[in-house]
Amino acid sequence: MRRSILTKVTVVAATSLLALTACTTDSSIEDPPTEDTTAAAEETAPAAEETSSDEWFVQEVYDDQFEQRSATFEGDPEQPWLQYIDGEMTDTAEYAADGAQKACFANASISNPWRQTGWITMNEQLKALQDSGVISEMETRDAQDDDNTQIADIDYFIAEGNCDAFIISPNSTAAMTPAVERACETGKPVVVFDRGVETDCAVTFIHPIGxxxxxxxxxxxxxxxxxxxxxxxxxxxxxxxxxxxxxxxxxxxxxxxxxxxxxxxxxxxxxxxxxxxxxxxxxxxxxxxxxxxxxxxxxxxxxxxxxxxxxxxxxxxxxxxxxxxxxxxxxxxxxAPVYSNFQWRTPLLALEQIFAGEEVPAEWILPQTPITEEERGEFLTANEGMPDGHYAKFGGEDMEGYPEVWQERQIP
Known part of the structure; x- marks a missing residue:
């Protein structure tokens, strides 16, 4: 069974956030969760607990990630959002589909600059895949950093029955696991990214090293x-x-x-x-x-x-x-360590491969390389004009909206 080691999103206090509210590509995000799904969420989500660092240290995973820092990544280094460490692959022939498909995205939040940068990049990738006829639309619900809301969001998508695939960026791990499993039980492909869950039922789990x-x-x-x-x-x-x-x-x-x-x-x-x-x-x-x-x-x-x-x-x-x-x-x-922000492109590109029936990595581990003193000037020059809350390794330089949508923080 694949390990479900969680991978970051930096959750920050409101004092450090941009003055923005959670946004979406679909107006359904404003719909309140139904009474049934709210009740189910309240029963499922455990309270967060503060624990010591010893409880989070797992020697085997530490050793794996130590080695992965120097691993050889498959794919074009000019497209790091598509690179991966060679390993188990998932056969997706059963999900092959003709014509544009609908994606449903249950997002933890866009409550901090890292997530906002990624959300902008994801929507630019969405536009490209809509133009190429891969994806018809992406209905998105934003949980605003709340486990219960995200559980209700996933259950809403399942009950709606109009999703050809699910993308889930979990708010937390244990609380979200049953809802992810319910999405998997629909028979539609599920892509989990950023943070993990305690199940390997998803077609692929996408994240930087960790x-x-x-x-x-x-x-x-x-x-x-x-x-x-x-x-x-x-x-x-x-x-x-x-x-x-x-x-x-x-x-x-x-x-x-x-x-x-x-x-x-x-x-x-x-x-x-x-x-x-x-x-x-x-x-x-x-x-x-x-x-x-x-x-x-x-x-x-x-x-x-x-x-x-x-x-x-x-x-x-x-x-x-x-x-x-x-x-x-x-x-x-x-x-400057990184938690590769370009990963926000990968779930949609994974769906492109899945709908084509192509194999994808079961655990899609992306490069995670710090910026050094020698490289700092290069990244400053490349990101000149970007706001302070922008992330240098966002990976959107080849997209149609570059650089204006990131400079202007055009959040859908």
Whole structure:
């Protein structure tokens, strides 16, 4: 059975979000869930719990992702959204179909810049597949980061009976598993991406390498540049999100192995909270490193050192443009890990292959390569004119709406 290791979406507090509401390609998103599906969702979704990093550390998966960081990917490197690590394939001959097909997308949310960037890219890919006659429409329901709502959304699609295929980006893992299984039971192809669920019934599960790989890349980068006994402050968004927890579980182990003193705080990506935390830390001693499980709030972290007149730290952030620009401005020693935003194209392109009856990877693992100091200038130039909330590795440069729809944040 395929492992259902969850893969990130960075869930951030409202203080760090763009002033946007959840949008969709279909007006049905505004329909309230029915009484029956709401009740079913309330019975199914468990409450979130805060757990320790030890509970999220799985040695086998850690080892797999360690090796996958240097794996050879099949496919054209100029189209990383179609690359994958060679492995088990799914025969999709039974799903071959003539003519344009309808996709139904149950989305966790577009509540943060990472998801908004991906949602724009996904809709540009949708337009291309509509023009080529592969997909007729994509009816979308947005759960706005709520398990119960997403369960109701999936059940709505099933009851509606008009979906030729399901795409699901789960809000959480355990809660969403029964609903995904119900979608699979319809006999229609199901594509899961971004985060996983505890079932392998989907035709394909699409995601970058994962949280452990992020944690390894970032903690090794910091450990190589710091001395034993140096202090790292880890700024974390929130507890209980698998891929975020896996990032920290991996990083914490590496810091311990290298004698790095690491303390972690949950910040909700609130810039004020981040500055307060670092002001307190800097008031009591030196901080040599900053580790983040997502890029939101990275600029505030750097500004906290500037405000205190302290030496700037060695730091890891993310490929969000605000961080890349602050990195260049300050000249800090930094790394931008990525959770490849171009993955938002892949589910629709997977459906194109599935409707053609072509094999697809059972677990579609996409490249996940950090941006280094040597590459930063290249990505800044390539994304010139993009807003601060844009993600450098969004993978939409070859699409008809580039660059205007991303520059203007034309969210459907």
């Amino acid at each position: 949280g452990f790989a992020w944690g390894i890349d970032t903690a090794e980068f910091l450990s190589e540049r710091l001395e034993e006994g140096d202090k790292v402050v880890a700024l974390r968004i929130l507890p209980g999100v698998d891929v975020l927890e896996q990032r920290w579980a991996a990083a914490e182990r590496i810091f311990e192995e290298n004698g790095i003193e690491a303390v972690d705080y949950f910040t909700g990506a609130d810039p004020t909270e981040i500055k307060d935390i670092l002001a307190d830390e800097l008031a009591t001693g030196d901080v040599q490193g900053i580790w983040m499980d997502a890029g939101d709030g990275a600029v505030a972290a750097i500004e906290a050192f500037e405000d205190a007149g302290a030496d700037l730290p060695v730091m890891t952030g993310e490929d969000e443009m605000s961080f890349l620009r602050k990195w260049e401005e300050t000249g800090i020693d930094a790394l």
